[in-house]
Amino acid sequence: MMADDSKPREGHFAALILARGGSKGIKLKNIKLLAGQPLISWVLRAAVDSGEFDSVWVSTDHDEIERIAIEWGAKVHRRAAETSRDQSTSIEAVHEFLRFHPEVNFIAQIQCTSPCLHPWHLQGPCRMIRHEGYDSVFAVSRRHLFRWKEVTTRGEVTDPENLNPAKRPRRQDWNGELYENGSFYFATRELLMQGLFQGGKVGYLEMGAEYSVDIDTDIDWPIAEQRVIKFGYFGKTKPQGVQLVVFAADGVLTDNMVHITASGEEFRSYNLSDSIGIQSLLSNGVTVRILSTEESVNHDKYAKQLKVPLVMGCRDKLSVIEQWRSEMGLEWTQIAFMGCDTPDIECLKRAGVSGTPADAQPSVLTASHFISKLNGGRGAVRDFCEYVQLVMEKAKSAVEQEESNTTK
Template sequence: MDEHGPLTVAIIPARGGSKQVPRKNLQRVGGLPLVARAVGAAATAAGIDLVVVSTDDDEIATVAAAAGARVVRRPAELSGDTATSESALLHALDELETAGLRVETVAFLQATSPFIPSEALSAAVDEVRADRADSVFSAHETYGFLWREGEERSAEAVNHEADRRPRRQDREPHYLETGAFYVFRAEGFRTHRHRFFGRIRIAAVPEWTAIEIDDAEQLRIARALAHLYESPQPIPVHAVVTDFDGVHTDDTAIIDADGGERVRVSREDGMGVALLRRAGIPLLILSTEVNPVVRARATKLRVPVLHGIDDKETALRDWARENEVALADIAYLGNDVNDLPAMRIVGWPVAVADAHPLVREEARVVLRRRGGDGAVRADRTGVVELTDIGNPVFARRSPSARSQEGGDRTRVGRPEEP
C-alpha cells in the first residue's frame, strides 16, 4: 500500500451497543464474529488498499485488529443509538487524514450484513475508480409485487397496477437495497455528507446474500445460511481439541449387568488422530465424562486427556496458556451444548454432522460425518482429510506465516502420556 498515494479504504462502523441483539457485531455467523467477517470480505476484494473499523468498544477493536483491520476509536458522542453511519464515516476520514493518508474512494461496509460478496464489492470499487460512477450500492433484483397500507388499512399497489398481473418475463425488475456495501468518492461524500450523490449505479448481488441482522431470528437464519452456501476451506490451526462422547463415539453406551459401560468408536478416527500427530498438530481430548473409558481410549490413541471437566472453557483457556497456543489458532470439535462455551472462544469451532442444532449454528465448519463414524478422520469437507497429506483440511501454519504474525506460537509442551 502506497500511503502517500490516493487510497481506496473500506470503513466498517461497528459500535458496541445494540438493543435487539446484545453485542451484535461480535455475534458469530459461520463461526466468525460479524465484524471479522466484514473485515475479511473487504480484505479479499481487489482494489481495496486499507480496511478500517470504527468502534467505541475494546473487544470489537481487538477482534477487528486480529482480523487485519486498522482501528479508529470513535468518540462517545458518535456512538449512541441516534448516531448516524455518516457521522462515523466522516470521523474516520478525518482521523485517516490527520494520520497523513489521502483517501480518494470509500467502501462503506455494514458488519450486520454477514454475506458481503467480495467480487461484487470489487466491481463496485472499479466502477468508481474508473470514473463510471460517483456512488455504487449493493442491491438484489426482485420481481415482487409491492403493496402499502393506505387509509383505514386499505391495501394500495406500489410498483404495479392491481388489476394487471403480467408474467414475470414481461415485467421490469426492481432492485432492493441490501445495505451490505456502498462505494463512493470521498470528496463527494464530504461535500454532500450522504452516501448517494452524482452518478449512482447498482451493484447486483445474489438475493440470498441480502439478509441484514437486526434481530435474533435473522441471526439464526444467517447461521443456517452460512452452512448451506459457504464452502469449507483448509483450517490453519496450531492445535486440535475434541470432545469425547458424540465425537469419538456415537453418543450411545451399552451398560452391562454390573453397571459397566461400553462405547462404540471408529477405527477411522484412530487413523485420523495418527495422521494429525504425524503432521505435527498437537491434540487434546477434553471431556466432562468421568468414565475410565475416556482415558483408556486416549491412552490407546496416545493423546493427552482432561476428563471429568465441568467447566470446559476455563480448562481450555488454562491448557492453551500453559502450552503457549493462541485460542484463535485452536480448532475445537464438539457435538452438544456443553461444548458451546469452549467453541465460542476458539478460532475454529467445528461440529459433527449430528451435533445439537445450536452447536451447528455456531460452528465455523459442520462436518458431513456423524460422531463415532469417522468424524475425526472425516472426508474432503471434514476435519482432517489427511489421506492427501499435501492438502490437509487441518494444516499447521507455515513458519513464514507465523513470523508475519509476530513470532512462533506453536511451542506446545506435550503433557506426559496418560
C-alpha cells in the same frame, strides 16, 4: 468529480465497518456468534481476502469489538461518544473517520450485519470506482413484490403502485425491481464529505437473493445462520481441503474434570457424539490425531478405541504438529486444530481451520475462528467435525465454480 475512464484513479482505498457496542435489538449484536464465529468476522474476512483495500478498519466504541476486530485482521478507529449514540447517523461516523484519516480517498462502508458477503462482491465495486469512473456504488437485490398505496384513514381505498391488476404478470415474465439491501456503500471522499453516500456517477452491484442477508432483530438470527452456513464465505482454502485434524484431549475431548474413586483410581468421561464426529472425518479420508499434555490411561484407551494416534506428555504441541505437517507434505491451511487453553493458542493461530469449545479460556476464544455452542466433552468436538466438513464442501464447490467459469 468525474474520473478519466482511460486510466485508473490513484489514492488510498479503505474498507470501513461501523460497529458500535450499543444495540437495542440484539445486545452486542456485532460480535455475537453466528455459525460459530463473531458476526463481524464474516464481513472482515471478505474484505481482507478481497485484496482490493489499502486498509481495513472497524469504527467502534467497545473494547471487546476492538479486540476481535484486530484478531480478524482489521485496524481500529476508536469512535467518540458523540458518534456512538443511538441517534448518531452513519454519515456522522464516516465523517469522524475521514477527519482522522486525511490519507483516505475512497471508502467502502460495509455493513456488519451482512454476513453472506464474498470477496467478489467487493472487488466489482472497487473496479467500478478505480477504473470505470464511478463516484459511488451500492448493493442492491432484486425483488418480485407488488406494491400498493398505504391506507392511512378508515374507508380510504388503496391503489396499485407498480402493477396493473387486470394484467397481473407471472414472476417469470417480470424482471422485478431493484432495492437497496444495505450490504455496502462505496463512495469518494468528496462525496461523503458532502453528506452523501450516493451521487456523481452512480452505479450498483446486484447481489443474488441468497447473499442478501440483513440482521436486525432476534427473529432474523436463525434465518441468517442457516443462510450463512449454506452461502457464506468461509475463507481461502486449498482445493484439496483439510487433510489433518488435531484435537487437544484435555478440555476438548473431556470436560477437563478428573474424577478420583475411593480406591484412588481416576476416570474421565467422553462424549459418544464426539466419537461419531471423529469417525465421520475418518470415513471421509481425513487424518485425525490427538495431543495431550498429560499421561493418561483413559486417553490411551479412548484413542485406541477410535483407532486414532495419540501423543501424550506433549508440552510443545506446535512442534509436534509442525513435524506431522512436514512428514505429510501439508500446508498449515490444510490443518484443522481444536484447543481450549493457552498452550493451544499458537496452533490455533497457525491452523487453516481452528476451533474451541464454548468454555475455553477467553484468550483462546479470541484466537479461534470457530467457537462451538457446546462445552468440552459435551459435544463440542462433534460440532467442530461438522464445521470442518462444511469448510471442505465449500472449498470443493469453490473449485468447481472456478473450473466452470474458466470453461465458459
